[in-house]
Every structure is written in C-alpha cells, then in structure tokens.
Amino acid sequence: MRKNIIEKMRDEAKKIFSCAIDAADPYKAVRDFLCVEKDRLILGRKKECSTEFNLNSFKRIFVVGGGKATAPMAKSVEDLIGSRIDKGVIAVKYGFTEDLVLSEMVEAGHPVPDKNSIIVTEKILGCLKSAGEEDLIISLISGGGSALLCSTSGDISIYQKQKLTQNLLECGASIDEINTVRKHISSTKGGKMAKAAFPATVINLMLSDVVGDRIDVIASGPFTPDTSTYTDAWKILKKYNLQNISSTIQEYIKAGMKGLVSETPKTDDPIFRKVYNCIIASNISALKAAGKKAESFGYNTLILSSMMEGKARELAHVHTAIAGEIAKNGLPVVSPACIISGGETTVTIKGSGKGGRNQEFCLSAACDLAGLSDQIIILCGGSDGNDGPTDAAGAVVDPFTVMRGQKHSLDAMQYLNNNDSYNFFRKTDDLLITGPTNTNVMDVRLILVR
Numbered sequence: 065m066r067k068n069i070i071e072k073m074r075d076e077a078k079k080i081f082s083c084a085i086d087a088a089d090p091y092k093a094v095r096d097f098l099c100v101e102k103d104r105l106i107l108g109r110k111k112e113c114s115t116e117f118n119l120n121s122f123k124r125i126f127v128v129g130g131g132k133a134t135a136p137m138a139k140s141v142e143d144l145i146g147s148r149i150d151k152g153v154i155a156v157k158y159g160f161t162e163d164l165v166l167s168e169m170v171e172a173g174h175p176v177p178d179k180n181s182i183i184v185t186e187k188i189l190g191c192l193k194s195a196g197e198e199d200l201i202i203s204l205i206s207g208g209g210s211a212l213l214c215s216t217s218g219d220i221s222i223y224q225k226q227k228l229t230q231n232l233l234e235c236g237a238s239i240d241e242i243n244t245v246r247k248h249i250s251s252t253k254g255g256k257m258a259k260a261a262f263p264a265t266v267i268n269l270m271l272s273d274v275v276g277d278r279i280d281v282i283a284s285g286p287f288t289p290d291t292s293t294y295t296d297a298w299k300i301l302k303k304y305n306l307q308n309i310s311s312t313i314q315e316y317i318k319a320g321m322k323g324l325v326s327e328t329p330k331t332d333d334p335i336f337r338k339v340y341n342c343i344i345a346s347n348i349s350a351l352k353a354a355g356k357k358a359e360s361f362g363y364n365t366l367i368l369s370s371m372m373e374g375k376a377r378e379l380a381h382v383h384t385a386i387a388g389e390i391a392k393n394g395l396p397v398v399s400p401a402c403i404i405s406g407g408e409t410t411v412t413i414k415g416s417g418k419g420g421r422n423q424e425f426c427l428s429a430a431c432d433l434a435g436l437s438d439q440i441i442i443l444c445g446g447s448d449g450n451d452g453p454t455d456a457a458g459a460v461v462d463p464f465t466v467m468r469g470q471k472h473s474l475d476a477m478q479y480l481n482n483n484d485s486y487n488f489f490r491k492t493d494d495l496l497i498t499g500p501t502n503t504n505v506m507d508v509r510l511i512l513v514r
Contacts (some may be wrong), residue, residue, distance in 0.1 A: 069439055070219070070462050072511050073177060073276045077443040077460055078496070080357045081508055082286050085498070087353030088505040090133035090206065090271055093345035094140035097269065102187055104146075105341060115340060119148060122200040122265070127167050128188045130213040131206030131283055132448045132504040133271045135162035135169060138204055142166050145202075153191055154204065155184040155212035159500045160448075175233060176226050177214035183253055189327070192257060195264035203266055207273025207448065207504030208285025210243055215251045217316065218325070221250070224310040225249065226365035235304040236412035238373065239274055243284040247296040247328055248320060249313055254328030261287070262335040272346040273504045275371045275407050288341055290328035294320030295302075322449035330397050346370070347406040347506045350447060354404050354508060363402035363512065370510075372407035376421045378478070380428035383442060383511055391438040391514045403511040411452075416483020422430025422507055426459035426494070427485040430474050434466035441512040449501040454486045456495040458507070468492040 066352050099106040100119075108114035118357045119125075127141055135155045137163045142149065152167025156361030157174040170184035180393045194200055216225055228249070232242045247254030258266060268287040270279060280288045298317050301309060319325045329335055348370040355365045368386075372379060383405070397403070409421045419427075422444040429442045445451070472491045479488040489495045 066439065069462070070441065070464065070514060072270070073439065073441040073514060074460050074462065076361050077441050077510050079369045080510055081443055081445055081496070082352035082357070084350040084508045085355035085503060087448055087504045088345050088346070088350045089136070091136040091140040091505050092161060093271065094137050094423050096122070096143070097342065097344040098144055101142050103243055107342065111487050112369045117420035121198070123196070123198045124150040125200045125202065126150060126191045126195060127202050127204065128154065128191055129204030129209070130155035131204070131209040132160045132174070133206035133313070133502055134204045134209070135160055135164065136502050137206065137269065138167045138169070139164065140166055141204065143200055151191060152261070153184065153187045155181065155188070157208050157212065160502050162306070173199050173214050174208045174211040176229050178213045178223065179222065180215035181212055182222055185213050188213070189215065189252065191272040192260040193259055195222050197263045199264045201261050201264050201266045203268040203287055205268060205286065206271040207283065208247050209248050209286070210253065213252050213283065213286060213501070217249055217251050219312055220249055220316060224313055228309055228313060231309065234304065234413040236398055236410045236450055237304055238410060239298065239408060240281050241300045243281050243301055244292040245297045246284045247292060248294050248300050248317060252286050254290035254292070255285060255288055255333070256328065258288070259329055259335050263338065264337040268339060268341045270341065270343050270506060271503065272343050275373055275506070277343055278348050281341065287339055289331040289333065289336055293327060294325070331509055345505060350505050350508055351406050354510070358402035358404070363400045364397045365404065366397050367400045368403055368405040370406040372405050374409060376409040376411050376425040380425045383434060384429050384432035387440045387442065387513055391440065400514045401512070405509045408506045411483065413483050413486060415482030417479065417482040418487055419453060419483055419485035420446070420454055420456070420458070422446055422451040422458030423454070423456065423485035423489060424480070424483065425509070426461045427476060427480045427488060430461040430465040431480065433461065433463045434476070436463040438463065439514040441510070442509060443496065443510040444494045445498070446507050447451065447501060448504040449498040455497065456486065456489070457498045458496045459489045459494045461487070461494055461498055464513050465492055465494055
C-alpha cells in the first residue's frame with residue numbers, strides 16, 4: 065500500500081513540474097507582454113501599458129537574440145508583427161528549434177560555445193551595426209544566451225574561450241561569476257550589443273534564468289549596462305585558482321584593469337537611451353503555477369524561495385531536513401504538504417562520472433531519505449529539460465531509491481562522490497526526462513509529504 069502511495073505521489077510531482085514549465089512558455093510570455101493594435105506596438109503587461117510605438121515610424125524592423133527559449137519567442141513575434149520584419153537572426157541550442165518564416169535560426173553549442181556560436185553572433189552583429197536611428201530592433205534573450213551569443217575580443221581564440229567556460233563550470237563558480245568573466249572577454253556581452261545597435265531603438269525581451277532576475281546577468285546582459293569590471297573578472301579567476309587559463313586571456317584582462325582596453329558600458333552611457341529592457345517571465349511565475357497545481361491535488365503548499373543558490377548537495381540536505389520536520393512536527397506546513405523552491409545550484413566536479421546539478425541534488429537527497437518510513441517525494445529539474453551534459457532534466461527520488469540501487473549492486477554514496485548521478489538514476493529508473501522544453505527559467509524543486 066505504501067509503495068502505491070509513493071508511486072501516486074511521484075506521478076503528482078511530475079505533473080506539478082510540468083505545470084511549472086507550461087507557465088514559463090516563451091511564446092505565451094511574449095504574447096502576454098506585447099500587443100499590436102493596427103499600427104501601434106504596445107509594450108507592457110495587459111492593462112499596464114508602459115510604452116507605445118508607432119510601427120510606421122520605423123524604416124526597418126530587425127529581430128535578433130539568443131537562448132534556449134528564443135525560437136518560440138521569435139515565433140510569437142513573427143505572428144504578432146508579420147511581414148513588417150525586414151530581417152531576423154537568432155541563436156538557439158541544438159534541438160531547441162521552432163518553425164520560423166521570417167528569421168534565420170542557427171543552432172549552436174551550449175553550455176560551451178562552438179564554431180556555430182561565432183558564426184551566428186557575427187551575423188547578429190552585422191544586423192545591429194547596419195541599423196540606423198529610424199530602425200527598430202526586437203531582441204529576444206533567454207538563458208543559454210551567454211554561450212550561444214559568442215564573439216571573442218582581442219587575440220582570444222574560440223578554443224581558449226571554450227576551455228575557460230569549461231573550467232568555470234567545473235570549479236563550481238556561480239552563473240553571476242561566470243558571466244562577469246565572459247563579459248570582459250567578449251565583444252557582445254555586458255552591453256556591447258547595445259553599443260553595436262546604437263542609435264537604433266531596441267526592445268529587449270528577456271526570460272530570466274538568474275537568481276534575483278538581474279537583467280545585467282541574464283545571458284551576460286548584451287543590451288544592458290554592466291556594473292562589473294575587469295578587476296572583478298580577475299578576482300574570480302584567482303578565487304577559483306584557475307591557473308591553467310590561457311596567458312592570452314590573462315593578459316587581456318590585465319590590460320583592461322590598467323585601462324588599456326575599454327571597460328564594458330555603464331549606466332550613464334548614452335547608448336542605452338533608447339533601449340527598453342523587459343523581463344517577461346521568470347522562475348517565480350513557474351513556482352506560483354506549480355503551487356496552484358499542487359493545491360489541486362490537495363496539498364498544503366508553501367513557496368520557499370525562488371532565489372536559492374549554493375552547492376547542490378548542501379541545499380539537498382536543507383530540503384530533506386524540511387521534509388523531516390513536516391513529517392514529524394507539521395512545520396512549516398502540515399501534511400499533505402508541498403514545498404516548492406527555485407533558483408540554481410552549483411556542483412564542484414571532482415569525479416569522472418556523468419550528471420548535472422539537479423541530479424546531484426536528488427542523489428544527495430535520496431541518501432538522506434533512505435529507509436525512512438515517511439511518504440516523501442523530492443523532485444528537482446531544470447526548466448529547460450537539460451541537466452548538465454545529459455538528456456535528463458533532473459530526477460525524482462523517494463525513500464526506496466537507494467534500495468533500488470542496491471538491487472543493481474550500486475552504492476549511492478560512491479556514485480555521488482564520483483559525480484555520477486545520471487548513471488545511478490538510469491539504473492533505478494528515477495531520471496526525469498522531458499526533452500527540450502524550449503524555455504529556461506532556472507530550476508524547480510518539489511518536496512511532497514503525505
């Protein structure tokens with residue numbers, strides 16, 4: 065009977081997660097934010113119009129952008145504006161595609177940029193630099209844009225940038241830290257695309273995949289002012305003792321610190337005078353939708369936070385402790401309970417296995433739950449459908465997960481210490497497989513207790 069209840073809860077958790085992803089649908093997010101009435105382009109939430117443009121006042125309209133959610137965003141813009149679009153070029157992760165008519169779509173590498181990242185970025189920069197004062201640029205930015213919109217500075221090669229990105233990912237640097245470094249070795253990030261587009265009008269629509277929805281961090285802020293400096297970038301390299309970074313990158317950043325290379329554009333730069341930066345969907349919107357779905361299943365629901373960061377294993381211990389508190393004392397909510405959290409964790413890779421931050425979170429949680437008599441489910445998944453270099457979004461675990469591993473002669477702690485959560489869950493049938501979702505608003509974590 066208990067196992068039947070656990071299976072029912074696992075199914076509910078997957079449906080709650082699916083509802084969260086649906087709430088971050090990029091196509092719908094654009095349609096909810098933009099409105100076209102005859103020749104008027106209205107920018108702002110429904111009944112909260114902030115800015116209005118006369119489409120006839122623009123000679124040309126360009127659509128550009130990059131990210132995991134950019135293809136459906138472009139599709140939405142095409143359906144809204146149609147043949148008024150003169151040219152469009154967008155960069156998407158391999159597999160994150162859409163049928164577009166008016167925009168060229170180029171698939172490229174993520175999380176490590178590749179040759180296609182360079183090719184499509186040069187095409188986008190060509191569009192921006194050709195735009196004049198009477199042109200409109202609609203930029204569509206989402207998570208993943210940092211890798212996809214890739215153009216190097218100085219004598220830095222794509223290989224050197226790939227190596228740096230990989231090292232930053234593996235050392236456990238936060239997305240803010242990774243993007244700070246990226247901005248200072250790129251000719252697109254940290255407001256540099258706004259510089260290329262000046263003096264055109266820019267409407268920059270963003271799906272937020274960063275904690276706190278900081279617009280200068282989303283895809284490394286190609287159209288936003290940058291508050292970080294070359295000194296900040298250098299401190300991050302030193303913080304993680306990244307001594308194997310190429311001398312070319314080190315010398316370039318040092319030159320920037322000495323003022324020999326121009327800093328990223330700051331808030332008072334006139335290039336931002338006609339740039340409208342707008343967040344159209346974020347992690348909290350996904351969490352709220354998840355909460356409503358959980359309530360429909362009869363759970364007492366609490367959204368813990370959309371801003372959780374830190375090491376995946378450590379955050380897992382916090383979540384399992386909360387689950388235990390609910391089961392024992394009915395706090396912070398009585399069971400049946402659903403605790404929801406969002407944000408993005410990090411993993412410091414020390415082993416040779418395969419996995420991602422969400423699977424590592426779940427394997428750590430599974431070890432904590434092992435053998436408990438309580439009816440507890442924990443799910444952790446990436447809203448984009450990809451967790452690390454795997455085909456899984458994350459995993460769903462319960463008090464029987466470790467036992468299922470033992471039946472296959474798998475030691476959960478050994479797999480955790482080898483950063484090999486994917487291969488553990490592949491055997492226990494606990495992987496959360498969604499396929500590419502074409503959106504990206506960070507991670508969704510669920511605790512279900514009955």
